[in-house]
Every structure is written in structure tokens, then in C-alpha cells.
Amino acid sequence: MKKIVAPKLRPVENLTQVDKIEINLQEYFKNGNFSPGDAIPKETELALAMRVSRTAIREALSRFKILGIIESRKNRGMIITRPDILTNMQRVMDPKLLDGETMKEIFEMRLVIEMGLADILFFRKTESSLIKLEEIVAKEEQTDNKIERLKYDVEFHSMLYEISQNETIQRFQKMLLPIFEYVDNGLHIKSQVQDAEYASHRVLLNVLKNGTPEEFRNKMRKHLYNYFEKV
Amino acid sequence: MKKIVAPKLRPVENLTQVDKIEINLQEYFKNGNFSPGDAIPKETELALAMRVSRTAIREALSRFKILGIIESRKNRGMIITRPDILTNMQRVMDPKLLDGETMKEIFEMRLVIEMGLADILFFRKTESSLIKLEEIVAKEEQTDNKIERLKYDVEFHSMLYEISQNETIQRFQKMLLPIFEYVDNGLHIKSQVQDAEYASHRVLLNVLKNGTPEEFRNKMRKHLYNYFEKV
């Protein structure tokens, strides 16, 4: 029997109708030059225009609600809203669902950000913020409890972000915290042995008080690079 | 007539049933210790368990589909999937929908990242990547067309991110490009007058070739700080 070899066939498109409506709407929102507050057509009109049922339209619209792109005023209609760029990212920031490679990259991104922050930190540091850092470091040094120390580690770095006074960067860091904790807990990193070069929080703080941005970057590199095989 | 003064009342909760189901499911997914590929209960079971209609369940589930948290194999059931942390952010990254303050903060974040990248760039730069940068700079210098120059500007900085070999950071940059372009186009920034300190792409390239990470950071600061009133 002759074996029939299948010719090059592309897999059939496997999008549901709702998926297609979603794509349609995304285009519509993107190109519509909408501003927050603008009304969009009502469900029945959309259903009529796209020749689908109201059910399907509603399922697609529901997707955009979780993104914060639209909002419905009950019984009045739906409007375009100002989405929050970080909440959606936050929703899916689950170490259990991310792969190792991505987490390593995210951790490297943290390193990039914390080194890049140096100039801003020296520019925006205040007496009170340095005192707060001092308190955190002091408490950290007074405990041997591993969990406690981890807590103060998070607090120290969070405080640095706070000093930046950049809300977006701060929220970005808070969002990534689950990843950092996961990495800090010893997965995907090299041995925790702290070599002679290691820079402690105390060292970082002293540099921030009396040093230069350049010194701070060097110490921060030594503080965090410890977690990498190589950069 | 006596005027009744309303006591301090909290606004009534204004969540729809689907919103509540969404919250329920978010909890369920988060605490369920799911791994990608795991199946979740079928729609009718969820509807029964939550005492709501299948329609409402479907609208809520649909929301998680756009986040990439679940996926449905048609007629077989739904499974947990590995979400992409950046696509959702991308969906809402529309300069028209963001407020000015957020955009300024995002631009500052760019500055932080591009300065923080220095060490990695020097570690991962290659001959071929330097040649590509050289080509971009050469083409930029040969044109006076404003739009062309903007194009090469984007290419230059994109190439830097590429050298980092960090996919996440690269995608982050690509996602923010609309913002950068919007800012570059002259809104929310100080005068474009380039002071004597200004560092060109040519300068940055030469430093990357023969200088140190520290020099690179200084030049990058001067290259980008130009866009700020003060940092």
C-alpha cells in the first residue's frame, strides 16, 4: 500500500469566536483614540455589528474589564477607563507558574535597577530616610533568626526603593518581591557562601551616608552578584 | 424642616456577581498550588459549587483567559497555563490612557535601567554587537532628517538592551517604547537644548568600546538626564 505523505499543511485556526471578538475589540480600542471616560457602543449594538450573540460579546468585554480598559456603569453603559499598568502583571506574578529562566532574568533585572538607582538615591536621600535605614540595619544585626533576617533584608531594599520617591519603580519592586523571596530562599542561585568581597547592608548604608554613587554601585554589585554564578 | 446629616457611611459594595466570582477564582488559583498543565473543575461544577449560573462562571473564567492563567482545550476541560508576565502590561501600555506623572516615572525608570545595565553590557558585549552599534551611529550621523534620527535613536538603545541578552529586560524595553517615543517627541520634558555636557551615541559607543562601566554610566546619565528638569 502506498504511504500517503501529508503535504505541508498549516494547522487550522483554532480561535474561538470570543477570541476573535477580543482581537476585534482590542483593535477598536487601540485605534479609536479613546480617552478615559469615553463611552463605547452598547452590548446589543456590538453584537449586531459583529453578527454574534450578546453572550459572546459579554464574554469578550469581560476580559477587558479585568485589564481595567473598560468599566461598566450598571444599566447606563460602558466607558473607557485609565488602566493600571502594574496590577495585571501583579496578578500573574506567581513563582509557581513562572519558569526558572524567567525568574533568573527578573532577578538580574532587580540587580540592574538597584545599581541604576544609585544616583537618584544620593539625590533624594533625607535625614529621616537614613535614620529608618539605620534602624532596619540595627535590628537585622541584633537577630540570628533566619526568617527575621530575611524580613529585614526585604525591608532594607524596600526602603531604598522608597527613597527613590518613584511610585512606579516602588510598585514594580513590590510586585517582584515574591520572585526575590523565592530566589533568596536558595533556588536558582549559587552557593550562599559569602566571600570576602561581600558587602553587607551596613556597608551599603555607610556608603549611602558618606560615600558616592559610584561606591554605592560597586558595593551593591558585590551585595547582589553573590547570588549569581556569573553575570 | 430639619436637615438630616448623613452619618459616616461607607459606600455600599458595588461588585457584580461576576466580580465576586473573579475574586473567588483568583484566590482559588493562588492558593491551589497549581502547576501549568493542571486541570481545574469544569464549568458546571464551579457553577454548582458557587451557586451561580454557568454564564456567570464563564464570564469570570474568560477574564483569566486574557491573563493567560488558564486555557481551555475545547470540549475537554480547562487547564492552568504559564502566563506571560509582560503581555498584559503591553495590552494597556497606551500613552493616550496613561497620565503624565506615570509617564515621567516610567521614563525615569528607563534611565535607571540603562545606567544599571552598564556592567552587564561590558561583560556581554561582542565584536559583532559593537559593529552593529557602529553602523547605527554612522547612519544616524549621516542624516539630518528628524524622523530618521529618531529611528536610529530607538535602534541604538534597543541594541544596547539586546546586548544584555536578557529577554525579559528586552521585552520590557520594547513594551515601553511607545512611552519613550511620546516623551522624546517633546512632551513632559525640558527644553531639548543640548548643553555642553551632552553625550552623543558616538560618545557612548566609544566608551563601550574602550572605556569602563563607570564612564559609560556617567555618559549615559548625561545622555538621558538632558530630558529632565532635575533628577
Next chain:
DNA sequence: ATTTTAAATATGTCTTACATATTACAATAA
């Protein structure tokens, strides 16, 4: 002029019905 009523409207929810892709398994042909 002010308040009350009533109608119209659009979203929210539920129910029922059926279509359809996938799977597993039985039936059939080689």
C-alpha cells in the same frame, strides 16, 4: 418651583437548547 411617578434604557443574571471538537472504545476491514 419642587417633588413624585412612571416609562425607557442598558447592564446583570439565569435558563434552556444545541453545536462541535476531543477522547475512548467498539466495530470493521486488511
Next chain:
DNA sequence: TTATTGTAATATGTAAGACATATTTAAAAT
């Protein structure tokens, strides 16, 4: 037996109809 084809069961996808309800608008009543 072995491989292919057919078939039933299943869960999701889609549609349509019905009604609830909050909001708005306008008409009606005070």
C-alpha cells in the same frame, strides 16, 4: 492480529429568551 473507521460520551462554545434592577429622563402631581 493490526490498523483504520465509526460512534457515543463529554465539556466547552454559542445563541436566544426572559426577567431583575439601577439610572436617567420626562411627565405628572403637589
